[in-house]
Amino acid sequence: MTVLGFDGLAISHGKAQGVPEDVLGIFRSIGSALGIAGALFYTVIEQKVGPRKTGLFGLILQQLFLWLCVLSIFLPGSPFDPIGYANEWTFNKWLTKFLSSIYISPALKTGLNENSTLHTSAATAITISEPSIVTFWNSFTFTGPMSSIIVFFCGITFARLGLWMADLSITQLMQEGIPEEERNTIFGVQNGLCQFFSGSFFSIFFILKMI
Secondary structure, eight states: OOSSSSSHHHHHHHHHTTOOHHHHHHHHHHHHHHHHHHHHHHHHHHHHHOHHHHHHHHHHHHHHHHHHHHHHTTSTTOOOOHHHHHHHOOHHHHHHHHHHHHOOOHHHHHHHHHTHHHHHHHHHHOOOOOOOHHHHHHTOOTTSTTHHHHHHHHHHHHHHHHHHHHHHHHHHHHHHHSOGGGHHHHHHHHHHHHHHHHHHHHHHHHHHHTO
8 A cells, every 4th residue: 555656656657648747736636635535534434334344445445446547557648568568678688778777887977077067057958848737638538648647647546535544444453453562563564564565666667667
């Protein structure tokens, strides 16, 4: 539950697909509002059916919306192309791109230092034009190239409702069911596992990005 969200990778993916920053802000705002709504719904539902059933309902609700993210892979505009990837991929090609991304030759480093002032002045002169929110929505169609990324962000956004319900349920069950002297150990292991899978997610993304 700590992996798929509005982190730097998701925002970068949206900007790479041409989504304006104000549209990304709207998705994040709606997701935050749904998270607050999920916390409020949890307090109401938990009093009627208990924390276990409330958490199960939240997990089911979250997974249903996250299936939209899976669906977005196969919609128009998705960069997912396993056949083309398999035909073009070679280990030597991947290794070259991987090493070039983490290594800067001394000659190149010297050239960068000498031209740092020129690069700085040139960077300030560059103006990046992004489509406005009005232009974006006027040109949006469900069969167009933006349908994949929009469905992807819709899945992440609406999944926040179930996520917060499930998260509060799990926290309450752990606090009520674990002896006080063992809570630090259990919560530490849980947090460590969450950080491990989050780190694995970023590592896999970095490795595949070099392909």
